[in-house]
Amino acid sequence: MAEQATIERVKAAFADRFGGAPDLIAQAPGRVNLIGEHTDYNDGFVLPLAIDRGTVVAARRAGSETVVYAADFDEEDRFTFAERIDDAGPGDWRNYVRGIIAMLVEQEMAPQGMELVIGGDVPQGAGLSSSASLEVAVGLAVASLAGAQIDLTLLAQLAQRAENEFAGCACGIMDQLVSARAEPEQALLIDCRSLECRPVPLPEHAAVLIVHSGVERGLVDSAYNERRQQCEQAAGHFGILALRDADEGQVESAEELDELARMRARHVVTENARTLDAAEALAGGDMARLGRLMADSHASMRDDFEITVPAIDELVAILQREIGGEGGARMTGGGFGGCVIALLPQERVDPVIDAVRRDYRPPNGKPVMIHVCRPAAGAALITSLP
Template sequence: MKATAPGRINLIGEHVDYQGGMVMPAAIDRYIRAFAQENQRPEIRLSSSRSKGELVIPIAHDTPFSGDDSWANYAFGVVAKYRDAGYEIAGFDVRFESDLPVGAGLSSSAALETAAALVVEEILGINLSKTERALLCQSAEHDWAGVPCGIMDQLAVNAGVSEHVLKIDCSTHEITQVPLPAELSVVVVDSKVKHALADGEYAKRKADCDAATAYFDVEFLRDVTIDELDSARLQIGERVYRRARHVITEIARVHDFSAALDAGDTTRAGTLMAASHSSLRDDYEVSCHEIDALVKIAIRLGAIGSRIMGGGFGGSLINLVETDTASQFAEEIVACYRKEIGLDVEAMAVKLVGGACIEGIG
């Protein structure tokens, strides 16, 4: 059997999903594929085109992996979640292959989790809803990989729709499908600066947001107004204030961005992406000089909007461009960055595609 799970981009709404905010992601045509078959043993055998050897894991295994084997937390962690939910899982062999960059802010983790989940469901003969599967994968990432992620990545990977952006309410999990105008395309630039969210910076930002919600006695920062936040600036401290200001203003930008797309106002959409990047750079402090340099080059080359995407600390730049210039833009930003900064990046025009699926082989 083969399970295919796409990566995802996020046009706007960064670092707000774990605060119940609004986001606008889409699944893209870069994938992790899982090739699997049952092995008639009480064990899972994992291998990947990006790691050496094979991991043989008893189905009853219950502790996270570390070091070179830590990637298995995203795959076996999902298996363990089905097991712990009461399902009796037969042993299987699975190999993962991918053309989805790792550490580039394109949700390779959520794609790996979802591919593993689809394999387990096929073996069990069950079919969870896309939201149920996304929540299970999110739980696995929390408990096995140690990353306190929100729900955006898993929902986008599971619920993607061709040629559409998903406007997701991360509190209710309600999804609205928003067509991307044919004259607009997305170009992703992988800065080749890698991040590891579990190293602690992601968790520190989330802890700052949690400090703000505790002060206001609310579940999510989406329930706090900017005026309320401003009035508490001295009490909560400057760092927590700036983290919370990013979240509150970014959620507002998502609503405005969706309205701009509906109205065909591409200039407004680009302005909102620029404001998002500034907020992520200055208030949330998750950008870096390589990404900031790429944003400046992208705008100079004619991008409608450009900003850092993903967890931050490197990763990718997302650019909204005119469709008839997408390929040229991708070539030029690579050449300009190499000439001006002296480093290589990878740029790819991506298509918006449907979500994860499973299909038989042979």
């Protein structure tokens, strides 16, 4: 959930921009993934949790035109539903908003005209799903304005479509689903084929540490879509629906598979197994086992999937050294920059942070950004229509 200061800032921006109060306010959190990277679009397993940063949307019905004000950018967008809602061009925040609204128009879950003010506190380009948070928060606000009781899984599916079709990122369902359905103090084991979600409690003494590498990433402009294509090609080679249906022996014994495809497939197959094992370790409070699985996951992302960068590898090595066998650390998110996640005992947080500040120098030259969190709840209305 977004911090209270963000909620108050959005409310004030709404009054300043449109006058009066909104009909409702919705929020949706960002997320961090404990383990299970690039497995979601392969119909596999992921283990994310929502963080206490998010997107807030203040919304009110209005006429026949929709006006959206992005408080963080001091930018506005205007459109009507009389004509097809088009994307706004590559890399534009408007695509996420237009996309989810277009999906809800299809579902007849959007009023003809609205006034929306959007603000958030999820760091952008950090791999913490600011885009999914935006899509889900806008979607919940718009559907609620229309008086619809939208199913949260459907909301996540529509938000995923919005990102695929309007923002041009071929992401899987993980980010949107955990933003919509997360539960407090729980990670969420998601079967990305069935969309079954199973809460997995974190040990009471465990802390989640998120450290920004200082390398911003852009998934649409990166090799993210290329990795997805490579996975689909490997699945096609085996004649299966997705790499979820392959096993490690099958991947290693396929002599006609080229080495690059083998590497990509090996990561997905082994990462799925690690994610299921990690959920079991987490539920049992076995931090040492979880740490080993996180280390193996990072090595696989680095060597087989080739989505880490030197600064990320350095940061992970520092965290793994300092945490030792009491937890673990790995890159989190789509790759090519962003954040590292660590799970460790609460009493170890301060000395580990001290070591990171002492030994790590972000490439952007800024002070290292560190966030300590517990798992937060998913999307919700803060105030609702009378």
